[in-house]
Amino acid sequence: MVPLRDVNPVRITPYVTYGLIIANILVFIYEITLPPPVLESFFRTWAVVPRDLTMVLEGTRVGSSPFPEWLTLISSQFLHGGFLHIAGNMLFLWIFGNNVEESLGRIKYLIFYIGCGVLAALTQWFFASGSDIPSLGASGAIAGVMGAYILKYPKAEIVTLIPLGFFLPVARIPAYFFLGFWFVQQAFNGIVGLNAPADIGMQGGGIAYWAHAGGFVFGAILGPVLGLFNDSKESRVEQL
Template identity: 45%
Template sequence: MFPLKDNIPTDRLPVVTLTLIALNVLVYLLLQRPGSILGDPDQQFIVDWGAIPYEFSHPGDQCGILGSQLVCDGPSVEVTGPPTVLTAFSSMFLHGGLLHLAGNMLFLWIFGNNVEDAMGRARFVAFYLLGGLAALGLQIAVGPDEIVPTVGASGAVAGVLGGYILLYPRARVVTLIFIVFFFTIIELPATLILGFWFFQQIAFGALDLTNPTGGGGGVAYFAHIGGFLFGLVAIRLFATRVKDLPFGGAKYPVY
């Protein structure tokens, strides 16, 4: 399922949402991947500016690349990154690949513009960043000794999704659905799409915990869960102008 657009118009230009998208894209193209779009991002840059749970749970210790390995607090590790606390914010603007970036920005655009419209620009900035911090906090709590950098806007975007599902429970989303070699476009309830996504993160996160060899494929599922829960809990504190729009009944496939 790939959401394409929702049916809630915005009253104001979503300046913050557009700015966040632009910043994420520019960081990826100019800093992570200078001079190239294809291929792997700069691993040294990700290690330096990504959020490494081990560094947060072991204050004073820092991680770096030694040879081809990522090690923490080793005698020969050259530390070139910023202070650990800064990486909690910088990691929200890094991505592991082009598809990772595109997926996060798609969700941020579809759902972020309405959440921004409901709370205003300054509040939305605070809500977005706090959602990212909450996401990282749960990821660290679950895996405090992990030395793999946590990167991506996913946690902060998950906070937006959690807020959206409470603000607009009757919203509908035009969604692209693939069925084997065929596809269709249909309007689905936002609660179905976002609810399915959230419980999928819980299921994958639980599977990751029970798999001793790690089955998450590098995905920080608990960051997604932490961000979404923050959005559910905090949205009423930030939203100041929620619309009560009359939505129609069930929709049928449009393609």
């Protein structure tokens, strides 16, 4: 199932969502200008390397970077491993982010987004703390957005392409079914893929399923805590 859009209108301009999309695209443009050895070094510096994070938490200094290792929990959210990777992430962010931004308000939404990304990365680290494979991408943060969305708009409809061989019929699917199916798929893939190898690079690599599932769960928790079910002041002002 490939989402095209949701049919839930927004009443404010989602500047934060647009800004996040632009930031991710700009970083990706920079990535594709780097030769492979430099790109790998770039990923190892700014993506989350679970083994390095574990060593730092144990009190061992890692590498020569002047920046603290925990900063990668944020910087990794703006890195992507290929065109399909960033295209899929930005599509989901564009579809679901605007409504969540409207519900939380821009400042809380940005805190929510970054927080979900950090917690998602820590979830992946928890299940693979000794891994030397860089973990990167906005998927965990966007999964958090989806976790909040399914709570706020469970009956919203997602206009979706359903691949059936050479045919791509368009259907409207309830959000709770679409996102619920996605979450179960990520959790299942995480369970069966705990020991699966992965590589970094622009055209391939493993998928951090535990980060997806963790981001979804934390999004469903943090959203209500930050006022998901309250009308944001920004929304009320812009409706006047």
